[in-house]
Amino acid sequence: MSKKASESVLSEAQLDAINAYWRAANYLSVGQIYLQDNPLLRAPLQAEHVKKRLLGHWGTTPGLNFVYVHLNRLIRERDLNMIYVTGPGHGGPALVANTWLEGTYSERYPDVAEDEDGMRRLFRQFSYPGGISSHVAAEVPGSINEGGELGYSLSHAFGAAFDNPDLIVTCVVGDGEAETGALATAWHSNKFLNPVHDGAVLPILHLNGFKIAGPTVLARIPEDELLALFRGYGYEPYLVEGSEPGPMHQRMAGVLDEVVERIQAIQKDARTNGYSTRPHWPMIILRSPKGWTGPKVVAGAPSEGSFHSHQVPFGNVAGSSENRTLLQDWLKSYRAEELFDQQGKLIPELAALAPRGERRMSDNPHANGGMLMRDLRLPDFRDYMLDLPQPGALRAEATDVQGRLIRDVLKLNAKTGNFRIFSPDETLSNRWRAVFEVTDRCSTAEIAEADEHVAVDGRVMEVLSEHQCQGWLEGYLLTGRHGFFSCYEAFIHIIDSMFNQYAKWLKKSNEVPWRRPIASLNYLLTSHVWRQDHNGFSHQDPGFLDHVTSKTADLTRIYLPPDANTLLSVTDHCLRSRNLVNVIVAGKQPEWQWLDRDAAIKHCTAGLGIWGWASNDRDREPDVVIGCAGDVPTVEALAAVMLLRELAPQLRVRVVNVVDLMTLQPPSAHPHGISDKDFDLIFTHDKPVVFAFHGYPALIHRLIYRRNNHANWHVHGYKEQGTTTTPFDMVVMNELDRFHLSAAVLDTIPNPDSSVAYARQVLRDKLLEHRHYIRAHGEDMPEIRDWQWH
Structure with missing residues (x-):
């Protein structure tokens, strides 16, 4: 009874x-x-x-x-x-x-x-x-x-x-x-x-x-x-x-x-x-x-x-x-x-x-959690940055480096008990392995001898339900605490509607004078579309970015750090922010590192910028701008730059990397947007822009449609083409690879001569060679696997 x-x-x-x-x-x-x-x-x-x-x-x-x-x-x-x-x-x-x-x-x-x-x-x-x-x-x-x-x-x-x-x-x-x-x-x-x-x-x-x-x-x-x-x-x-x-x-x-x-x-x-x-x-x-x-x-x-x-x-x-x-x-x-x-x-x-x-x-x-909220004790993120003698000198797992910072955030705030990690069984998979040096997964259910890093007082909240991770974190933030939500990129869509409701709540809270600011809701989206070649089409979807940009501009931020040092700078910024939803997209696989400490901080502070060390247009206007946003798109964009040096050395190429996606919008549309004058200075007012983007290409066009020269942008991104294949074949299938990007640049040349025709043929042949190689060997060509910037 x-x-x-x-x-x-x-x-x-x-x-x-x-x-x-x-x-x-x-x-x-x-x-x-x-x-x-x-x-x-x-x-x-x-x-x-x-x-x-x-x-x-x-x-x-x-x-x-x-x-x-x-x-x-x-x-x-x-x-x-x-x-x-x-x-x-x-x-x-x-x-x-x-x-x-x-x-x-x-x-x-x-x-x-x-x-x-x-x-x-x-x-x-x-x-x-x-x-x-x-x-x-x-x-x-x-x-x-x-x-x-x-x-x-x-x-x-x-x-x-x-x-x-x-x-x-x-x-x-x-x-x-x-x-x-x-x-x-x-x-x-x-x-x-x-x-x-x-x-x-x-x-x-x-x-x-x-x-x-x-x-x-x-x-x-x-x-x-x-x-x-x-x-x-x-x-x-x-x-x-x-x-x-x-x-x-x-x-x-x-x-x-x-x-x-x-x-x-x-x-x-x-x-x-x-x-x-x-x-x-x-x-x-x-x-x-x-x-x-x-x-x-x-x-x-x-x-x-x-x-x-x-x-x-x-x-x-x-x-x-x-x-x-x-x-x-x-x-x-x-x-x-x-x-x-x-x-x-x-x-x-x-x-x-x-x-x-x-x-x-x-x-x-x-x-009214802002009344109780205490700032986190944060370590100096610079202490975790990688020493980098020159761009492309080493490879690293960016989220592994970020995980060391998160580990010490947990350690520094252990006594106050106001910071937790939320993840649907993906903390280790997403390379935040370092956090288990200081805490465990939380469970008050039965703990078996075979379990690893599971304890009743753990501060890593893992349950195979994105809904619960999101809901727990929202309740935690709304009552004055801080947290981070790590998730596979494709499956963050499960909480699309919860994100909608929370964004609407924040918008209304900002209009209510007695509601105090609370810590921002921070997402790390990793295991992303370009490195889900092994899991296949079901795991390949960068569309959460489109969803986030549909919300009120003063609430949302999207960051696409190209390497570990920029990821650390962005993470520190997000942990200090208030009343926002911050989305960070970063890969967990070993990738080339580009910016040293000072360059990374300056680049993240600006949100986007010209990478002079990768460009060759200092003495005159560029013939073309190659833009990129996202870690894999950045690699492919830089690889395209190297190809073009060989195939079309006469071209003056400017490389622009975007960390803060919202900087592409005008200031009237988003508080992080750069002025039209600065936008034209960086991307030029009339030169073609070939842009390699992490997500769906239409999103970039949506962000820049009010900018000068919009019609001259050629955006490459995810085109809903995917399967279980090699990492490089994923970018090839979506025409985000170095060969397609190089071809797109060559297509912008007015009145092309025979050298362009020969260069286009080289690129075509490389794509055919790639196709035959992966089917014969089950992996990417050595020149792809071993590629390095120089």
Whole structure:
């Protein structure tokens, strides 16, 4: 059987007060959906009092209000440090209502005061032009989870709890949300929570039975099967179910008391005696009617307890006196005159139920993480840079060098516990092997003798779910910490939509003055398209860059460092940045190194520049510019330069490398964009540009379409051609190789003579020779494998 409260824990006075507070929150929630005036119904409801467009979601809201008031009792009585994460999509009315009741909303938005006029503004602004959205967005105090897209609440909650030993994160999971893949996997986050130094997550699965128009899966399976499911996940489930407010309040209060005591007992034992075995953390299954306390029947169809109450239970209120009467009766059922005084303020005996100051969930600093964020202690990245006597003098694995820097970031911040690595089982594969010198992979599940670098206190968060890595990191950052997400380039697409939501959250946060800046979300994308020749077509996709550039320019940065020293400089910059999404693309295979310490720092600071040592145009204007962005494109571009010296020595060639992709845009489009004057000086205002790019060629054209000479750019990149083949054949298939690049340069020569025809034939023959060689030998030609800049 499930755990249930065995006795009433609330006195009659407590029960009445808690129920009254719940009624107040429900009243405010209905008012936000329907009303624009007459907020306390001091006059009969008229058409002009009701919004013409009725938007919002009622069905989940009363359950969220129910949980909120009970958590307030716990916080107040036990002095808990708690935040509230809500997964049900558009539960905005509930959170806005509760933050207004406890005063935080009016503190953040003084125009929405704690009186009748403030209530009117509160109602009118909801889902209204110039107002606020219908879901729990960045504008809502106390929130760290965007309520628009479903599936991420629980991973956010666990991310918030990591390294927050005194924090309890209560996370309400909607039964519709529970059907998403991201949420279904997130239940396993309990295998990574260490009660010694982490906080606790209290999941509350809210079963109200319906999605928009159909039943939910978990609400329709037998109770024993449901409980067995969560026991199988490793939780201790407690069941609270019913529809009568009085008994439900008693059950919820009793269960919450027991659950918190269980959490505190787990933590006390682990912090006193040390970690021994993974605990079975408690969770609650709350089963209540959808649209609870709303109209029972609307137009002859059931409303409360059915999908009809999911959004707005009934419309056409302004145009129908019958519906206005229905709405008025519904609102009056909460007896607002008993809850608010003549000025429209919550009566003192109910206001006293809310916690005070930062103990209010809407004012908890963990939900405004910049208030708690401490800068990382960072080593000097210059100390890790490779000694390079001249360009192309040695080969190295760039991400291996970067990994040594990340190792020492972990070491320097071990005591503060505010930096973690997140990766879907790819930390070692992506050459961050050095981090395992100072920490391990985190797991509080069983650790086998054959495991390597796995420990209960590891700071490398590896789970084969990009969704969880992203969600954990978001929760970690939003509560004031720092992190890095390392991923195979092709599979970062799995979190495209999560990235969308997070970018939108940051954009709104930047518009909210009380939201403090947080550490940037940093991606390392490696095992990239040009070195996935062994895994084949499925692993070859650089399109995340296109996705990132579609977002607001003041939020996103893309870096394509060509070697280890530039990668170190970029990494240091990203770790110091705030309120951004930084994408770094860098290969993990041995590649030639190009820039020494000083040159790398200057190059990264500028974002792009002419590589004079590879160019031969100092004495006059170039005939052609060869541009490149990305490590493999840089190698191929420089190899093309060497070929052209032999095949067309008369050509004056300028080489331009781009590290910061956004510098290609004008300053009006991106804050990192260089001026048109500088752009023309570097790329010329009329000479052909052959550009070797890491990603899809169309992206470069998109970035530069407003520049002079755009029509004279010839971009080579990934053309969706791939298979399991040799590394060089991958670039050949996409015409990014040195031979195709050289041919493209020759094609720009006006009035070519016979020497150009002979040079083109040499290049054609080399491509044929390559094709025959790899099929005969299974590897690239020696002149490709052993190529070196000179």
